[in-house]
Every structure is written in structure tokens, then in C-alpha cells.
Amino acid sequence: VTTAPRLDISLADRTAAVLTVGTELTTGMVADTNASEISAALTAASLEVVRTSSVPDDVDAVSVAIDSLAADAALLVVTGGLGPTDDDLTREGASRALGLALVRDDAVARRLEALLGVHREEEARRRLMRQAEVLETATVLPAVRGSAPGMVAPTERGALVLLPGPPHEMRPLLAHVVAAVEIPGPSPRVLSCAGITESDALAVARRALTPHAQIRLTMLAAPGGVRVVLFADPGSEEALESAAADVAAALGDACYATDGSSLAEVVLRAAADRGASLGLAESCTGGLVAAELTAVPGASAVFKGSVVAYADALKRDVLGVDEAVLAEHGAVSEAVALEMAQGALTVTGATHALAITGVAGPGGGSEEKPVGTVWFAVAGEGGESTLGRSIPGDRGLVRTRATSTGLHLLFRMLGVAHDGA
């Protein structure tokens, strides 16, 4: 076990930039989740991300990018290219950009020797040991997972942070760095909303902010919902707090979180709070709702399971949807959604269930039920309710939006039932 070093990162201002290194990113073979994850963490820490960039595994490209981004922002976070292989060139690129030599860090070298274990080939040893080369003025962040350490080096405007690329190796080191960054002024307040359009949320928030002239407002729209972000200058902590409370009250149950939680997290928490358990019956979302819920650690305490009833035979045989109801109303209908939800209660043994059935497209639409027609139903101790929506967008968007609309319906049912209990 290694202890993390004390870090003291002082920045000239709040600007930040992110550079992700890897040919797998610039060829689009791998989605760059690090850039958005790091940007979100920096934004939550009140930094302003002015630019993110990706470059291939090329020492010139890395060096040029570090040079220009370190001039653009006080804090530059770089991920990737710190591993043992010959195309891991971020160390060399940073060395060239900052004019700092690479030196062997003895503590890291000893740790790598211990890791080396049975790998005794000279070639493997040489590669692994590349990871002990650090920038001469850098503070080393020992690896929490994996073998590549991170490092923090001072720059003219602030700091350069190098982190390994694999997200599970990057994450603990990033958390340590973010905790060490000292920023004046209050953190932005983020109100996460679903079941409301961006323009409606904007109108509601503007009205609620009328008495709060000094609070600034930004809207962030995503397929699954909208986030209302409130900013204030240093010294306005209380004003921001009061404005956030007013906006949250005005948004009502469209606002599902003020702490950055995902919709799946708040649904699971609401269910746990009232001793409920959850079951699903999914058709057009095809497992996405279950996948969202089970992405949350500990979901098994509340979530029982889902019947992904893609074929009508499963709706009938497993969920017990009436053959006649299917024939009369069609699989995409309020009546079938409701019977699916009731079936999910029976099959999963949960106290509350959500069912979704719709036309995700591109095929399968009709004049009466065009692509994007989706029916939702919830059933359980709080009663039953249904919702019909016409969701614009392609197959992926219809599925994503249906997933968040369904989770939001479940959230409201659990909340309402809870208030009434």
C-alpha cells in the first residue's frame, strides 16, 4: 500500500483544459469517455474547461498539444500514453513541451520491480521500467490500480497533470488531484431535470431567478434530460443557495437531483428509502432501463429483474398480457403497457414495476402509431398510472429518451407514494 502524496496545486485562474492521448481515440475506434468524465469533475470543482483535445500516439503531436493547451489554461490534465509500450509517448511529449528532463524515480522503480514478478524477460523489464521515468520537477502520484503512476508538474500558469488512460486507473488519481485544487468562490449548483423540455425548464428557471439578479444561468441539454446550472461570484454562497432552492421548488418533481446523481441512482435511493423493490417489463428499450439501474453499485438491494419481452409471445406467455388485448390494441398501446407492468409485478415479485412498449424505428411505424410512439405504465403499491409520448429522433434517441422518461415516471410514483404514506 502506498500513501498518496500531499498535493498543493495553486492556479493563476479557473481555466482548465483536457488532453486525451491515443490513436484509438483519433481514429474513433474507442469513444473518449475520459474527456467528458474529467471535464465533469473539473466543472464540479468550479473550474472552467476552455478546451479539450485528443491527439494520436505521436510524440510531436503530444508535445505541440501540451505546449498550446498549457498556454490556454491554468490547469492541464492529460490522460493516456503513460503505459509501458513503445507507443506510450506522453512522458516524452511533456518533457519536450515543458523543457524538463525525464529522470528515474527510485520509489516507482522499486514498486515496478515488485510487480514484475515472474516476467523476467529483459524486454518486458525494459518496457515496464519506462514507467519509472518522471518529469524532473514533478510530484509523483503512485498508481492506485495498474502500474502507471501519474504526475503533477508546475507550469507558468499553474500545473500539468499526467494520468494513465484506463479509466479505472485514472479515476482515483484524478479524485486526488481535484481535491488538491483550491478555487475561490462557490461551486455551481446543478439541478438535474427530466420530463420537461429545455425551453420550459429555461422559462421556469428564469421566472424563479427574478429576485436573484446576481445569479447566472446556463442550460445543458442531453438526450435523457436537462440540467439547469446556476453560477455565482465569490462571496455569494448564500445567495446561490437560496436561488437554487427557489429554482428547484419552481421545477417541482421535474427536478430529480441537486447533487449530480443520475436518474437511476435517485430511483434506486427513493425505492430503498421506502422499502420498495423494483421490477421491469421492457419492449422497445430492450434492456436499457435494466442496464441503467444495474450500472449503479448495490442495485441488487432494490432491483429484482426485468423481462425484456421483445417478441409478443413473451408479453403473453411470460408477462401474462391478454391475447385479446394484444390483438385489439396492438403491442404498442396503453392497455398492453399496463398489463405488462402488472405482469412484471407478478413475475419479479417487486413492489413497484415499470413497463415500456413503443416503436423505436426505423421500421415498424404506421400512420396511427408512427416511429417514436411509446407507452409507459407503472404499477404497484402507489396504484397505477400510464403515459403516452411521441418521442422525436432516431432509434438510439427514442430508446435513450424512453429510458429516462420511464425512470422519471418511476421516480415520481415512488416520491408521490412516499409523500402520501
Added chain:
Amino acid sequence: VTTAPRLDISLADRTAAVLTVGTELTTGMVADTNASEISAALTAASLEVVRTSSVPDDVDAVSVAIDSLAADAALLVVTGGLGPTDDDLTREGASRALGLALVRDDAVARRLEALLGVHREEEARRRLMRQAEVLETATVLPAVRGSAPGMVAPTERGALVLLPGPPHEMRPLLAHVVAAVEIPGPSPRVLSCAGITESDALAVARRALTPHAQIRLTMLAAPGGVRVVLFADPGSEEALESAAADVAAALGDACYATDGSSLAEVVLRAAADRGASLGLAESCTGGLVAAELTAVPGASAVFKGSVVAYADALKRDVLGVDEAVLAEHGAVSEAVALEMAQGALTVTGATHALAITGVAGPGGGSEEKPVGTVWFAVAGEGGESTLGRSIPGDRGLVRTRATSTGLHLLFRMLGVAHDGA
């Protein structure tokens, strides 16, 4: 209906860059799927993406980024910030960077007038009409979906392409642009693999390439698998073809696609080819496998459904796993995986079924069955088979890797059964 204009995009060289514009990206609120999707499309068109960047909705930031990226690369593709709202500033940023005036395009304006329909407020009209402002030398790409047109403007080294940000609006315009780019030389060959480590795939590919000295090799690793990419110089089309065939043969059934198809797509196609249908029983992947399969349009022709049996009671009551087997072996075991697969056959009525049960973490591990222990089983007309794996990584990685390992097992079962038929 509007016809797409003839485009002729000639570039000084093969370099390309991508700029995505939006505060929702630089704050990490929304994952930047456009950057990787566009990078992949450009790479597939034989362009070399030398840099991707994201900047917030800020006219200075957009202008500076376009200026520097247009110097870095012959083709610069920019998405986002072309909509009607006041923070859509990409037009103004491009105008400033290239020193080109914005002028009203009458054809676009007429189309927007027609779209305006019932929105008669002056304010809404003014906003919508901002989208008719185009760079003076640009070729306009009429919107295929949505209202924002794209544009292509000449730069010193090649071209600047502006596309709307919503992926379903961006996609058809990007396809039109990519088709118009003329690049000499053969496209790289991409061999998509699963069920093999990066280093094993590299060793196999190197060996197979021994007689093909002029072919260059890159490996791209992702959580779900590995891609072997082969490049050749102009004029070496046949040599590349023959090398790709040799490498694919050496990789055997670890190589599941040579045309960029996803694992879910090839599984669905293999099943359709042999008249099979598919069912699932998922525990630790919690719906991810079903979500992957149903993300493919037309999945319903083959995919019947999934039982996401998160709670052991569902494994027993819905899938029919023997209580005694559960008690003796535990839910994460070969015996339970096999009974789950058999249960999935019965419940879904499919000809082939896959079952996955494992410990995704962070909790739930034990000395005997640590986090990452996953059992897979397939059952159906081709017989039965099981696989145990110890998957490294955090909860998200274990689930993603288990999803691709499971799909690959299904792919192999369908292929083997097919060959034997």
C-alpha cells in the same frame, strides 16, 4: 425534398481534424459521441485524424480553435453551434477565423419560412432565420433532418466543413461530405476481434504478416475487444487484400468482422442466416446484452427476449434454476449458468440462448469468487457449452467485457453449428 449539392473536396494531404462545439461537452454533461463517430468515418475514408478538440459556446474560443485546426489539417470538420439559439455561435466563429462574411442564403431562408409554420412570433422568426446565414464562399448542405443546414468552405489547405450538432442531423450530411472527399490509395482494413488479448492478437497478426513486408499494422484495443488495422500505400490494393485475408485466417473465429460490423450485428446476422432465434438470461450484465442486440435496427426478426434475473428468486421461479443447484454451487457458477441458459430457451422459445452470471463488484466478491468472476453458458440446437472467466476492472468494465465475451460465445456457437449443418 431538397437534393444534395455536388461537392468536390480536394485536399492538400490526408490530414483531418475534428472540432466539436458546445458548453455541454466541455462541462462533461454530455459525452462527445460526435468526435469519435466523425473520427471513425474519416479514418475509414483513409484520412488521418491528427487532432480533435472541443470548445465551449464562445465565439472567441470557436474562432481561435478553427483558426489553429485549419492550419493543423487539410480537412476540418466542425459540429455544433449551428442552431437557432443565441449561444449557437459557430457561424460567427468560422466567419471571424476565415475572414469571410456571413450572407443570407435565399434557398435556405425559403425552406426555413416553410418550416416556421405556426410559429409566428417575431422573436422565434428572427432566431430560426439565423440559420440562413452562411459563409460567403461556402457550398450549402441542405438539412436532411432538423432545420440547420451544413456548409463546406474552402481553406488554404483544403476545406472547412460545418455540420449541425445533433447526431441524427449531422450523420446524413457527414456521409455526403465523406463521399465527396477524394483520397488516393486503399482504405485501411479493419479486423474486429473478441475473445483474444491485445498481445496475442498482435503476435498472431505479426506472424501472418511475415510475407507481407509492405503492410503496416496498428492495434486498437477497446474494453469489448481488439481491432487489427492494416494499412498500405497507394497502388497496393491487392497486396493489402491478400494480407488481410491471411491475417483473418490466422485469427480464426476470434475475428468476427472485417466490415466494421459490431459484435451484436454479426451475431444477429449469423442467427438470421441459419434461421435461428435468440434468447438471453442475464444476471451481472443486467440487460446490457439485450440492449446491445436491440440497438441494431431489425433485431426483432431474430431476438425474442431476455430474462434479467438479478434476484435469485427470478433465476429459480422464472428460469427454473434448481433450488438445490443454487444452494450447492451459488448463483455465480457453471451449473447455474447452464441452467439459466436452458431456462432462457424454454421461456423465450428461442432456438439458441446465452446466459451470464457473475460478480460485477464492487461488493459481492469472496475469496473463492472474487469480483470479476463470470460464468457464461450457451445452449440450443448446436449443443451446450460453458465458459468461466476472471475479468479484471471495475464494475463498468466487468459488465462491458462480460457483454462482449458472451456475444462472442454466441457468435462462435452459431458459426460452428452453421459450419456443421
